Amino acid sequence: AQSVTQPDARVTVSEGASLQLRCKYSSSVTPYLFWYVQYPRQGLQLLLKYYSGDPVVQGVNGFEAEFSKSNSSFHLRKASVHWSDSAVYFCAVSMWGTGSKLSFGKGAKLTVSP
Amino acid sequence: EAGVTQSPRYAVLQEGQAVSFWCDPISGHDTLYWYQQPRDQGPQLLVYFRDEAVIDNSQLPSDRFSAVRPKGTNSTLKIQSAKQGDTATYLCASSFPGGANTGQLYFGEGSKLTVL
Structure with missing residues (x-):
């Protein structure tokens, strides 16, 4: 069975600073990896x-993530965060082929301070 | 295009009461999922359908939980005799034909359940 670990439950960065959110996965074969975002009340x-x-891989709003098979990681990055x-x-x-049985990590709450 | 619609948005129950959550997926999406998201946790799959057929309900917590999708469109998740441990947000998601295997899901805003 596959699983993911997000070691940082809460992250605070200043507006304009760079961001990295870490993700480690466990899988017997190379899995399909995703980052989802949950905005307040959405x-x-x-x-x-x-x-x-x-x-x-590039995502929306300037986000990107890098897959590393050797490190079993899929970290999310952004060069300059906005509030x-x-x-x-x-x-x-x-x-x-597993019918999209997504396994989610516990999430990382990002707060961007002014 | 309308997104995934869920109702009610909030429910507060006493232990032992029942509740039903309703989900209207995006038009044309054949696969529908129900996830349970406890506070400060990631979503956990409960059950999913392709059209009207249950594909996997092995993660439903107990026989107190049931889900149906009789016409392959809307779906209802029911919890009977709710317990405090059922307190969570219940998320509905859908995916387009062929999209299920890609992991690209479209989520509703969720139904937040509090059991006192």
Whole structure:
């Protein structure tokens, strides 16, 4: 079975600073990896996804993530955060053909301070 | 295009009461999911359907939980004899044909349940 671990439950960064949210996955084969974001009073939204190929994938609003097979990681990055990026970010994993049985991490609550 | 719609948005119950949550997926999406999200936790899959068929309900916590999607469109999740441990937000999500295997889900805003 696959799983993900997000070691940082709460992260605070200043507006304009860079951001990295960590995600480690556990899977017997290379999984499909995702970052979802949950803004206050909104449903989860897909930020970006990795299936194969270039290990750096681009998402919406300037986010990107880098897949590392050797480190079993899929960290999320942004060069310069904005106050509107304050939200909860979830890393998720699934296996192709499993009917999208996504397994989510516990999430990382990001607060962007002025 | 309308998103995934859920109702009610909030429910407060005493232990032992029953509650039903309703979900209207995005038009044309054949796969529908119910997730349970306890406070400060990630969503955990309860059950999912393709059209009207249950594909996997192995994660439903107990026989107090049931879910149906009789016509392959809207779905209802019911909790009978609720317990305090059921306190969570219940999320509905849907995916388009072929999208299920890609992990790209579209979520509703959720129904927040508090059991006193």
